[in-house]
Amino acid sequence: MSFFCLLWVPFFLLLRRSFTGTGGGSVFALLFGSITAVIQFLLGDLITPGGFGFSRWLYGFIDIVSLPVLFPIIIYTILLVFRRSSGNADFEGFTMFWIIPVGALRALSWSAQSDPLLLVAVPLLWTAIAAGIAFLIHMMMESYSAIIKIGYFLCILLLPVSGAFAYWAFFSQQTLLGFLFFAITQVPLVLSFVISK
Numbered sequence: 001m002s003f004f005c006l007l008w009v010p011f012f013l014l015l016r017r018s019f020t021g022t023g024g025g026s027v028f029a030l031l032f033g034s035i036t037a038v039i040q041f042l043l044g045d046l047i048t049p050g051g052f053g054f055s056r057w058l059y060g061f062i063d064i065v066s067l068p069v070l071f072p073i074i075i076y077t078i079l080l081v082f083r084r085s086s087g088n089a090d091f092e093g094f095t096m097f098w099i100i101p102v103g104a105l106r107a108l109s110w111s112a113q114s115d116p117l118l119l120v121a122v123p124l125l126w127t128a129i130a131a132g133i134a135f136l137i138h139m140m141m142e143s144y145s146a147i148i149k150i151g152y153f154l155c156i157l158l159l160p161v162s163g164a165f166a167y168w169a170f171f172s173q174q175t176l177l178g179f180l181f182f183a184i185t186q187v188p189l190v191l192s193f194v195i196s197k
Helices: 002-020 027-043 054-064 067-083 091-110 116-142 146-171 175-196
Strands: none
Touching: 002 091, 002 116, 027 067, 027 091, 054 067, 054 146, 067 091, 067 116, 067 146, 091 116, 116 146, 116 175, 146 175
16 A cells, blocks of 8 residues: 555656546656655654544645645646746646655655555545646636636535645545545546547
8 A cells, every 4th residue: 555655646746647648757757855854754744633523624625635736736826826837737747756756755754654544545636636626727718708717616615625625534434525625626636638528
């Protein structure tokens, strides 16, 4: 399972490129992803979870599932604003390259626990959120309807929330609820594969 956590994101990038011909990235993303992963590894968790309540969900959102993916997306958005260019935006590639070192360090720190939730489900949620948000951003930019744009924007906001709920439900041993939120989180990713073919 540790190898899955370590190798899943690079494997997904190769799989993505074979299906769609896309999936680039940057040395900048890999470098700064490595720096932030090391800093987080040294500082430890930002949230101290307690039991199965809101603090556990918040811990899943900030430290485990969502923020590690949202942070590079926010950084990339800021870079695009400063460059004043969005024509060749590659949110997915940038984010995936950023979280490769995150997955490597998490594989090391989580390996002693041998927890399939952390070592298997979480990397799958990372890729679903990263690729799903990139797909929704692309669809939002291509749409001409303000109402549809708002719908895509709401989906972008809800996707990392759904991922955190999947983690929380699995941790709380609410398996059916966990699979429901897990499936919801995967929907934009699956659509991106279908539409790009």
